[in-house]
Amino acid sequence: xxxxxxxxxxxxxxxxxxxxxxxxxxxxxxxxxxxxxxxxxxxxxxxxxxxxxxxxxxxxxxxxxxxxxxxxxxxxxxxxxxxxxxxxxxxxxxxxxxxxxxxxxxxxxxxxxxxxxxxxxxxxxxxxxxxxxxxxxxxxxxxxxxxxxxxxxxxxxxxxxxxxxxxxxxxxxxxxxxxxxxxxxxxxxxxxxxxxxxxxxxxxxxxxxxxxxxxxxxxxxxxxxxxxxxxxxxxxxxxxxxxxxxxxxxxxxxxxxxxxxxxxxxxxxxxxxxxxxxxxxxxxxxxxxxxxxxxxxxxxxxxxxxxxxxxxxxxxxxxxxxxxxxxxxxxxxxxxxxxxxxxxxxxxxxxxxxxxxx
Amino acid sequence: xxxxxxxxxxxxxxxxxxxxxxxxxxxxxxxxxxxxxxxxxxxxxxxxxxxxxxxxxxxxxxxxxxxxxxxxxxxxxxxxxxxxxxxxxxxxxxxxxxxxxxxxxxxxxxxxxxxxxxxxxxxxxxxxxxxxxxxxxxxxxxxxxxxxxxxxxxxxxxxxxxxxxxxxxxxxxxxxxxxxxxxxxxxxxxxxxxxxxxxxxxxxxxxxxxxxxxxxxxxxxxxxxxxxxxxxxxxxxxxxxxxxxxxxxxxxxxxxxxxxxxxxxxxxxxxxxxxxxxxxxxxxxxxxxxxxxxxxxxxxxxxxxxxxxxxxxxxxxxxxxxxxxxxxxxxxxxxxxxxxxxxxxxxxxxxxxxxxxx
Numbered sequence: 278x279x280x281x282x283x284x285x286x287x288x289x290x291x292x293x294x295x296x297x298x299x300x301x302x303x304x305x306x307x308x309x310x311x312x313x314x315x316x317x318x319x320x321x322x323x324x325x326x327x328x329x330x331x332x333x334x335x336x337x338x339x340x341x342x343x344x345x346x347x348x349x350x351x352x353x354x355x356x357x358x359x360x361x362x363x364x365x366x367x368x369x370x371x372x373x374x375x376x377x378x379x380x381x382x383x384x385x386x387x388x389x390x391x392x393x394x395x396x397x398x399x400x401x402x403x404x405x406x407x408x409x410x411x412x413x414x415x416x417x418x419x420x421x422x423x424x425x426x427x428x429x430x431x432x433x434x435x436x437x438x439x440x441x442x443x444x445x446x447x448x449x450x451x452x453x454x455x456x457x458x459x460x461x462x463x464x465x466x467x468x469x470x471x472x473x474x475x476x477x478x479x480x481x482x483x484x485x486x487x488x489x490x491x492x493x494x495x496x497x498x499x500x501x502x503x504x505x506x507x508x509x510x511x512x513x514x515x516x517x518x519x520x521x522x523x524x525x526x527x528x529x530x531x532x533x534x535x536x537x538x539x540x541x542x543x544x545x546x547x548x549x550x551x552x553x554x555x556x557x558x559x560x561x562x563x564x565x566x567x568x569x570x571x572x573x574x575x576x577x578x579x580x581x582x583x584x585x586x587x588x589x590x591x592x593x594x595x596x597x598x599x600x601x602x603x604x605x606x607x608x609x610x611x612x613x614x615x616x617x618x619x620x621x622x623x624x625x626x627x628x629x630x631x632x633x634x635x
Numbered sequence: 636x637x638x639x640x641x642x643x644x645x646x647x648x649x650x651x652x653x654x655x656x657x658x659x660x661x662x663x664x665x666x667x668x669x670x671x672x673x674x675x676x677x678x679x680x681x682x683x684x685x686x687x688x689x690x691x692x693x694x695x696x697x698x699x700x701x702x703x704x705x706x707x708x709x710x711x712x713x714x715x716x717x718x719x720x721x722x723x724x725x726x727x728x729x730x731x732x733x734x735x736x737x738x739x740x741x742x743x744x745x746x747x748x749x750x751x752x753x754x755x756x757x758x759x760x761x762x763x764x765x766x767x768x769x770x771x772x773x774x775x776x777x778x779x780x781x782x783x784x785x786x787x788x789x790x791x792x793x794x795x796x797x798x799x800x801x802x803x804x805x806x807x808x809x810x811x812x813x814x815x816x817x818x819x820x821x822x823x824x825x826x827x828x829x830x831x832x833x834x835x836x837x838x839x840x841x842x843x844x845x846x847x848x849x850x851x852x853x854x855x856x857x858x859x860x861x862x863x864x865x866x867x868x869x870x871x872x873x874x875x876x877x878x879x880x881x882x883x884x885x886x887x888x889x890x891x892x893x894x895x896x897x898x899x900x901x902x903x904x905x906x907x908x909x910x911x912x913x914x915x916x917x918x919x920x921x922x923x924x925x926x927x928x929x930x931x932x933x934x935x936x937x938x939x940x941x942x943x944x945x946x947x948x949x950x951x952x953x954x955x956x957x958x959x960x961x962x963x964x965x966x967x968x969x970x971x972x973x974x975x976x977x978x979x980x981x982x983x984x985x986x987x988x989x990x991x992x993x
Contacts, residue, residue, distance in 0.1 A: 281668045285675050288873060296661055296670045303658035310639045312654045314832040314878060315971075317643050317954065350708030350834065351855060354869035358853040382854075389853055469870055474672040476708065476834045476872030495716040495747055496740075497709060511712035512827055514834030514872060515646060520672060596675065613673075 282618035285596030286427055286571060287449065288469040289611040295523040299474075302519060318515050327508060330522040334481055337525065337534060338458035347480045347503045348518045353379070353448045353467035356478060357386040360421065360444055360463065363500045365391040366490045369418040372396045372441070374411070376433075377404045377426035378602070379446060387421070396420075403602075404429040406563035413439050419462065419486070425450035427470070428600045430573035430607065431566045436460060442486050450570045451479075452528060453612055454538045462486045470570075471612045473521030477514045528612065537612050544610045544619045545569035551623045556634045557581065558626065561603060575605035585629050592625050594618075640976035643954030644785055644929060645807065646827040647969040653881040657832075660877060676873050685866060688880040692839055695883065695892060696816035705838045705861045706876045711737070711806045711825035714836060715744040718779065718802055718821065721858050723749040724848045727776040730754045730799070732769070734791075735762040735784035736960070737804060745779070754778075761960075762787040764921035771797050777820065777844070783808035785828070786958045788931035788965065789924045794818060800844050808928045809837075810886060811970055812896045820844045828928075829970045831879030835872045886970065895970050902968045902977045903927035909981045914992050915939065916984065919961060933963035943987050950983050952976075 283290040306313035307322045316323060331346040338344075349355070360383070365371045369391060373384045375398035387393040394417065397408035404426060413420055419442040425432040427449040436443070442462035451466040458464065462483045469475040480500065487501055496502045502510050508518075528537060549567060552558045552574045561573040576582060589597060599605040608622060641648040664671035665680045674681060689704040696702075707713070718741070723729045727749060731742045733756035745751040755769035762784060771778055777800040783790045785807040794801070800820035809824040816822065820841045827833040838858065845859055854860045860868050866876075886895060907925060910916045910932045919931040934940060947955060957963040966980060 283669060283673055285673065288673055288675060288870065291670065291673045296672060299670075299672065300658045300661035303654055303661060311641060311953065312649065312657075314654060314657060315641055315643065315646055315649045317646060318833065350710060350872065351713070352708060352869045355709070355855045358855055386853055386855075389851060467870060469873075474874055475676065475870045476875055493747060495744055497713045497716055497744075511710045512646065512825060512833045514708065514875065515827075516832055516874060517834055517872065595669065 280593065282592070282594045282621050283596055284594065284608045284610070284614065284618070284622070286600070286607060286609045287611075288475045289471075289609055290613045291474065291520070291524060292527045292613045295520060295527055298523050299516075299520045302516075313516055313519055318509060318512050323515060326519050326522055327513065330518050330525070331508065333522065333525045333529065334479060337452055337529065338464075338481065340458050340481070343485065344481055344483050345504045347482075347500065348477045348508045348513055348521070349480060349503060350477065350514050352478055353446060353465060354382065356446070356465045356480065357383040358390070359498050359500070360465070361387040361390040361393070362492065362494065362498050363490065364419050364442070364444070364463070364486055366418055367391065367492065370394055370414065370416070372414055372417040372420045374398070374408060374420070374422045375400060376407060376423050376431065377429050379426065379448070380421075380423040383421060383423070383446065399431075404431065405561060407431050407433055407566040413437060413441060415440055417441050419444045421446070425568055425570050427571050427609070428602055429562060430568045430571045430603070431562050432568035432570065434566070442483075450568070452525070452534060452537065453541050453570060455534050468517060468521045470609075473524045474517050476517030477521060479521070524613070540616065541569050541610060541612065544614065544616050545572065547616070547619050547623055548572050548608060548610070551626050555626050555630050557630050561605070570610055572608045572610060573599060573603055573605065581633055584633060588629050589622065589625050592621055594622060594625065597622070638951065640950070640952045640979050641954055642952065642966045642968070642972065642976070642980070644958070644965060644967045645969075646833045647829070647967055648971045649832065649878070649882060650885045650971045653878060653885055656881050657874075657878045660874075671874055671877055676867060676870050681873060684877050684880055685871065688876050688883070689866065691880065691883045691887065692837060695810055695887065696822075696839065698816050698839070701843065702839055702841050703862045705840075705858065706835045706866045706871055706879070707838060707861060708835065708872050711804060711823060711836055712740065714804070714823045714838065715741040716748070717856050717858070718823070719745040719748040719751070720850065720852065720856050721848065722777050722800070722802070722821070722844055724776055725749065725850065728752055728772065728774070729777055729779065730772055730775040731779045732756070732766060732781070733758060734765060734781050734789065735787050737784065737806070738779075738781045741779060741781070741804065757789075762789065763919060765789050765791055765924040771795060771799060773798055775799050777802045779804070783926055783928050785929050785967070786960055787920060788926045788929045788961070789920050790926035790928065792924070800841075808926070810883070810892060810895070811899050811928060813892050826875060826879050828967075831882045832875050834875030835879060837879070882971075898974065899927050899968060899970065902972065902974050903930065905974070905977050905981055906930050906966060906968070909984050913984050913988050915988050919963070928968055930966045930968060931957060931961055931963065939991055942991060946987050947980065947983050950979055952980060952983065955980070
């Protein structure tokens with residue numbers, strides 16, 4: 278079998294050794310002669326998985342016992358509702374920065390729950406930059422930001438200094454680089470990009486922001502219920518959480534955040550350098566806000582698309598078709614993507630220029 | 636490796652061939668040379684999975700296009716809230732039958748959302764029977780029942796005739812027997828007992844009951860949003876849904892509901908016959924309400940527990956420890972459990988009687 282270079286925007290590439298372990302666990306988990314898919318989540322073998330999956334997040338983020346980690350179903354989209362439901366007081370206000378489609382969806386749900394103010398937006402330029410220099414209302418209950426924008430290929434390289442609780446959707450760049458997690462009161466991420474497969478969402482929350490809204494809450498939407506139950510208030514998404522643990526163990530074993538940040542910088546640099554050098558392509562976003570996870574680029578001559586598509590497909594490249602809102606191409610460089618795959622793409626781009634450039 | 640007889644109450648046993656297919660898909664799905672865990676849910680290969688997973692439910696239930704099928708994250712527990720959120724009008728009333736812990740939790744969430752009336756309950760006898768002969772309020776928005784009670788080992792063998800929309804939590808006995816699905820307006824089930832692994836929940840709803848509450852709804856809690864998105868409003872639990880499809884394909888291929896009902900009747904009869912015959916054991920529930928999925932039984936002499944435990948463990952039996960609310964033993968006989976495993980348990984019980992009976 279030829280190796281596929283998987284640039285999928287998400288669900289995205291996972292480490293080969295993780296996929297092998299996941300495959301084995303479907304047949305025989307933990308030498309029980311039983312599949313992980315058919316054992317009780319209350320078994321001590323699985324409770325160990327859940328405990329480790331929670332503690333490794335705190336370890337990688339270097340936070341203490343003032344934070345709790347949960348794994349929940351429903352995706353980051355459910356968190357768009359759960360964040361305001363748990364943090365926005367009945368008469369309070371939430372502040373949001375709108376940097377793309379996902380932030381817009383988060384804002385829509387927050388507005389259903391309470392007063393929601395959009396304090397900055399890059400919608401005026403189709404979200405191709407990150408707003409900066411905005412004022413954060415000191416009396417808002419929290420500020421919500423999105424660290425990376427999968428669709429538009431922008432990323433926050435400097436987080437706002439905030440005196441109010443900072444909430445961040447890190448779905449598409451979590452654990453890709455060093456962040457000072459203690460600056461955040463809540464971080465959430467759908468697992469299916471840098472953390473694991475689709476089906477579970479990680480929420481890390483500083484306990485002191487909870488229990489302040491006065492709102493009577495539905496059990497499944499109440500962070501405190503899930504924290505009390507150790508993410509086992511009800512049957513959790515067993516297998517997705519296990520594969521997430523394997524992925525984070527792979528990250529830790531290979532050198533953790535410091536190691537992966539170096540790898541990710543090298544990958545992004547190689548690809549952006551080629552986009553800037555190559556006469557046939559150009560990048561779509563403000564240079565200083567370029568995402569190191571999702572690299573969006575267009576052809577100067579869209580009529581050459583068929584020719585370029587032929588070349589990258591021949592090279593066993595998969596998943597670089599751009600999102601319909603932006604068009605062109607998007608190469609997602611998540612943690613598990615090796616530099617080798619980026620080099621293959623760069624080679625294809627150079628070969629393409631030789632054939633079709635002037 | 637010795638075969639384990641897996642009587643787990645859930646997540647429960649899945650067919651061996653399904654586990655093998657699931658394991659393979661973790662490495663190479665659909666001959667893409669990519670894992671199912673790392674491809675886009677928008678790929679045509681996965682869209683086919685989702686379409687089939689939805690249509691096979693309608694096929695097995697023999698319903699038409701007036702019904703829609705969804706797969707959602709969050710477990711049946713999230714449905715405890717979503718059902719009233721979508722069906723209970725602001726000034727309406729919902730009627731519930733309380734037959735156990737899960738029904739009680741559903742009632743608790745419904746009460747958070749609107750007027751909720753418990754019209755019958757078996758709480759007076761620790762839920763060891765199914766209430767019958769109650770009156771259904773003709774003006775209620777819906778009647779909610781739970782078809783099988785995993786913890787107490789009771790099951791509805793006759794569904795109430797209802798002039799109002801009938802809603803049923805079938806988490807623990809879905810597709811185990813023939814039901815007239817057209818009598819129900821909404822059926823939901825956490826997949827992890829008879830349908831697949833943990834992490835996805837199936838909801839089948841008759842379209843004409845939706846959109847009547849006048850309630851402004853959070854997107855992720857709105858059935859109409861998920862129906863419109865074909866269960867892909869956001870990234871679905873990709874792998875759990877795929878394994879659910881494999882499990883339902885296994886069921887269909889082997890003869891469907893008619894076939895499995897025969898197998899399940901044979902398994903339940905073999906075990907209940909032994910409980911009734913054996914001088915050392917007794918059943919915990921009203922005989923006419925006994926569950927064919929979860930068989931609860933106790934020792935007349937609890938002091939013999941250690942001896943019995945030793946015997947079934949030697950026979951490679953797993954997961955028959957009773958729930959803490961009932962004690963004793965609980966053997967779950969879900970679809971994928973072969974009659975052979977029940978025969979092994981019956982042999983152990985007979986051997987035990989020979990050694991310790993009088």
